[in-house]
Amino acid sequence: MIGTANGFSVAHELVYTLKVRDAMRTDVITVTPENTLREVQVLLREHRFSGTPVLADGRLVGIVSIEDIINALDRGHISQRVADWMTRSVVTIQDNMPLSRAVEFFQRYPYGRLPVLDSGGRLCGILTPSDIIARLMVELNRLAEDAARRETDLMARAGTRVTDGSELKMDFRVSAGDFDNAGIASARIKAVLKERGVDARIVRRAAIATYEAETNIVIHSMGGKIHTAINAERVLVEAIDWGPGIEDVEKAMQPGFSTASELVRAMGFGAGMGLPNIQKCADRFEIHSTVGSGTHLRIELDLRSAVPQGGE
Amino acid sequence: MRLSQLIDELKLQVLTPPAPEAGVTGGYASDLLSDVLANGEEGNVWITIQVHRNVAAVASYKDFAAVILSGGRQPQDDLRDVAEQEGICLLSTPLSTYEVAGRLYALGIAPA
Ligand SMILES: Nc1ncnc2c1ncn2[C@@H]1O[C@H](COP(=O)(O)OP(=O)(O)OP(=O)(O)O)[C@@H](O)[C@H]1O
Numbered sequence: 001m002i003g004t005a006n007g008f009s010v011a012h013e014l015v016y017t018l019k020v021r022d023a024m025r026t027d028v029i030t031v032t033p034e035n036t037l038r039e040v041q042v043l044l045r046e047h048r049f050s051g052t053p054v055l056a057d058g059r060l061v062g063i064v065s066i067e068d069i070i071n072a073l074d075r076g077h078i079s080q081r082v083a084d085w086m087t088r089s090v091v092t093i094q095d096n097m098p099l100s101r102a103v104e105f106f107q108r109y110p111y112g113r114l115p116v117l118d119s120g121g122r123l124c125g126i127l128t129p130s131d132i133i134a135r136l137m138v139e140l141n142r143l144a145e146d147a148a149r150r151e152t153d154l155m156a157r158a159g160t161r162v163t164d165g166s167e168l169k170m171d172f173r174v175s176a177g178d179f180d181n182a183g184i185a186s187a188r189i190k191a192v193l194k195e196r197g198v199d200a201r202i203v204r205r206a207a208i209a210t211y212e213a214e215t216n217i218v219i220h221s222m223g224g225k226i227h228t229a230i231n232a233e234r235v236l237v238e239a240i241d242w243g244p245g246i247e248d249v250e251k252a253m254q255p256g257f258s259t260a261s262e263l264v265r266a267m268g269f270g271a272g273m274g275l276p277n278i279q280k281c282a283d284r285f286e287i288h289s290t291v292g293s294g295t296h297l298r299i300e301l302d303l304r305s306a307v308p309q310g311g312e
Numbered sequence: 313m314r315l316s317q318l319i320d321e322l323k324l325q326v327l328t329p330p331a332p333e334a335g336v337t338g339g340y341a342s343d344l345l346s347d348v349l350a351n352g353e354e355g356n357v358w359i360t361i362q363v364h365r366n367v368a369a370v371a372s373y374k375d376f377a378a379v380i381l382s383g384g385r386q387p388q389d390d391l392r393d394v395a396e397q398e399g400i401c402l403l404s405t406p407l408s409t410y411e412v413a414g415r416l417y418a419l420g421i422a423p424a
Pocket residue numbers: 212216217219220221241243244245246252253257258259260268269270271272273274275276295345346347
């Protein structure tokens with residue numbers, strides 16, 4: 001199942017790099033050949049296992065599965081010894097094998113569990129398909145978090161990047177549905193402009209336009225980013241998202257038009273005034289949207305227009 | 313009018329403190345954030361029943377003197393935290409939005 005998922009290359013790679021011992025469970029419950037099948041039945045029911053290895057003097061000598069128990073109940077030998085009914089030809093796997101081997105095994109055989117042996121041939125764990133999946137999920141999560149952290153680091157570094165011509169560039173990721181972090185880009189822009197002594201009215205307009213663009217990405221899109229570039233002349237804010245795009249941009253620009261859900265409206269969004277606000281705040285404004293690929297706003301404000309800065 | 317005077321007159325509950333010398337230029341009452349962003353004015357008190365953290369963002373971008381949560385509403389925890397950090401004066405009252413606006417008018421606080 002995992003191995004044949006074409007295109008799911010990250011998981012595919014993982015099953016080759018991870019070892020059986022990375023995914024196996026070590027809290028193995030075992031029985032001896034002297035136990036009765038009845039005892040095994042109780043054990044399996046208690047622990048909700050579908051089978052258990054049989055050990056004699058620390059050596060794996062067989063396995064009893066839930067099917068063996070059902071057969072025993074059916075045929076009336078449930079009170080007999082494990083030794084007489086266990087499966088003796090047990091397929092095992094070494095703990096240092098890549099997980100891909102185990103995946104192959106589960107694809108080839110009808111067994112639901114695989115006893116794991118260490119290099120000395122002793123039982124050291126047990127592996128089921130769900131153990132593999134659980135381990136892959138953990139690993140995929142970790143990879144995703146790493147990637148997100150790297151991106152955040154990059155963006156944080158970009159936040160202090162001053163390019164030639166003394167332009168400050170900042171990038172912010174905006175996640176769909178993340179109302180708590182809507183406003184991070186606009187707050188930063190406000191802080192930077194204020195620190196540069198930009199006229200308070202221009203600061204306000206820039207912050208509002210950015211905030212409206214951010215909340216639109218949060219509410220209406222599948223996620224996107226805010227890219228800003230500030231120099232002595234102007235502030236440029238680009239809001240780029242990855243879809244779904246706007247069907248009728250002209251309509252979306254009309255004050256009062258909104259497709260916001262009831263839930264979002266209850267929070268006070270959805271007046272249908274965001275895009276008109278952006279247009280009103282901006283000195284130059286462009287909106288491009290393609291259904292299926294996304295929306296791109298280009299918002300520009302002159303920093304010297306309203307009140308000439310001191311020293312001019 | 314001084315914000316502190318207004319707080320006394322309306323017996324508002326102070327959730328985060330006002331700036332010492334803050335004055336009030338007028339008021340705006342709305343629960344639609346974009347509407348407030350479009351039509352509120354600097355130095356206004358904003359009357360609303362919204363209590364989530366985006367209220368702080370709106371208040372900060374508009375440089376409002378204060379936000380009055382009407383109808384006895386209390387802020388969600390993170391709103392209070394953000395307001396505190398951003399130095400936004402957050403107030404609460406059992407009065408309805410309508411009553412608060414009426415009282416402000418009676419005190420001579422009309423839109424600029
Ligand atoms: N980034 C976007 N992706 C997809 N659709 C969008 C996007 N931005 C806006 N829209 C569409 O345009 C409509 C109008 O947007 P606008 O910002 O003016 O109002 P709103 O977000 O619905 O409400 P408000 O901004 O007043 O809270 C939205 O309801 C939505 O249908």
